Amino acid sequence: MSVDPGPVCPVLPDGQLARLAGCRFAQVVQLAKTTSTNSALVGNAEGGAPEGMVVVADYQTAGRGRFERRWESPPGKSLLFSVLLRPSAEELPVARRHLAVAAVSLALVEAARDVANVAVQLKWPNDLVVGNGTAGDRKVAGVLAEASSDGAVVVGAGVNVAWAPETLERSGAPVATCLDAVAGRPVRRDEVLVSALWALDRLYGHWDLVSRLYRQTCTTVGRNVTVSFAGHHPDLVGTAIAIDQDGRLVVRDLAGGTATVAAGDVTHAWGP
Numbered sequence: 001m002s003v004d005p006g007p008v009c010p011v012l013p014d015g016q017l018a019r020l021a022g023c024r025f026a027q028v029v030q031l032a033k034t035t036s037t038n039s040a041l042v043g044n045a046e047g048g049a050p051e052g053m054v055v056v057a058d059y060q061t062a063g064r065g066r067f068e069r070r071w072e073s074p075p076g077k078s079l080l081f082s083v084l085l086r087p088s089a090e091e092l093p094v095a096r097r098h099l100a101v102a103a104v105s106l107a108l109v110e111a112a113r114d115v116a117n118v119a120v121q122l123k124w125p126n127d128l129v130v131g132n133g134t135a136g137d138r139k140v141a142g143v144l145a146e147a148s149s150d151g152a153v154v155v156g157a158g159v160n161v162a163w164a165p166e167t168l169e170r171s172g173a174p175v176a177t178c179l180d181a182v183a184g185r186p187v188r189r190d191e192v193l194v195s196a197l198w199a200l201d202r203l204y205g206h207w208d209l210v211s212r213l214y215r216q217t218c219t220t221v222g223r224n225v226t227v228s229f230a231g232h233h234p235d236l237v238g239t240a241i242a243i244d245q246d247g248r249l250v251v252r253d254l255a256g257g258t259a260t261v262a263a264g265d266v267t268h269a270w271g272p
Helices: 014-018 037-046 098-116 179-183 189-203 207-217
Strands: 028-031 054-057 078-085 121-123 127-130 138-147 153-160 224-228 236-243 249-253 258-261 265-268
Touching: 014 189, 028 037, 037 054, 037 078, 037 138, 037 153, 078 189, 098 121, 098 127, 098 138, 098 153, 098 179, 098 189, 098 207, 121 207, 153 189, 189 207, 224 249, 236 258
Parallel strands: 028 054
Antiparallel strands: 054 078, 078 153, 121 127, 127 138, 138 153, 224 236, 224 265, 236 249, 249 258
């Protein structure tokens, strides 16, 4: 099975493609429109596509985030891409597959710094945020992984480059921003993508380094948090005290007990 790209979107011009020569993520399929880059790449993975394939789209008709939430942005305003990874079970056992997702998140942190001069941190598990902890964290990107039927891992990212959704907290504070707004100038999607793919190339396979960098970059540990579970369980309120070896968040609740969370939405407490 192969991706039918249709009209090619102008996310990555030929000159930028040439900059990926020698990178393990140099096989880039560009789509003008798709349901989601993850869905397109999962189909390719199940058709035997090699590790390192990248799908990037100008627009998604059915983009999604955590808990199957819809994720939409206008054409030309966001960086929407997915990468195909095939780590071996010996190299990266199932219990550590979260590190493949962490590597993509860290690569985007590096790209935001190098291309836009924007200091980005991670909010557990894989949201990219900017903020100083007193004025609220604003999301600039999200990362979502899916497994294909043949055991491959497809990791997709949506980066707010020139646009951010106008979503507000209950307090009225915005919860999202974009690289353009934080950098104070236009940021090129192609530059962010090329920088991120090279950063991922350097990180991929160095899993102990990825684990260490993730803990250093994740701003959730030490914060008062509320963890929501999409209505499946009551919210968990407490203090994030650690991230364990399996990538799970450890929270000390208000009663003094501890809970280990494998999946959920985290809100950081901020302000006085």
